[in-house]
Amino acid sequence: MRSRLSTLFDALLPVLATLAALAVGAVMLLFLKVNPIEAYAALLNGAFGSFNSFAETLVKATPLLLVALGICISFRGDVINIGGEGQMIVGAILATWVGLT
Structure with missing residues (x-):
């Protein structure tokens, strides 16, 4: 019970x-x-x-889900990772730099 x-x-x-x-x-x-x-x-x-708004929701949620997945993997390996947000920002900056050069 x-x-x-x-x-x-x-x-x-x-x-x-x-x-x-x-x-x-x-x-x-x-x-x-x-x-x-x-x-x-x-x-x-x-x-x-609508379908378009749902698709846009998925597009905007995908990077956050990938960051969460990465943090889950590090926690599963008993490694403390508190930099998910910063890693996402640096990744966005570098992706923009690569796209512009």
Whole structure:
């Protein structure tokens, strides 16, 4: 019984964390006198409203996913890597330099 509750809790924890983040965001939006439902609808429509917007979301998420994958690999090898963001910026600068020369 204990194992089943632990598994259920592990499965529900990300959902509860997401709902808590949305609730905190809604409170902040209310302080700004913005309707949170309209704001979240615009967010979802902008990211997933059409095929082109979904494709653009994937294009913009790909570098972040690759950085996360690299950090996961280093953590799996017991190597601490806290420079993912800087590595992405340097990679973008060097890619721009290569593209321009």
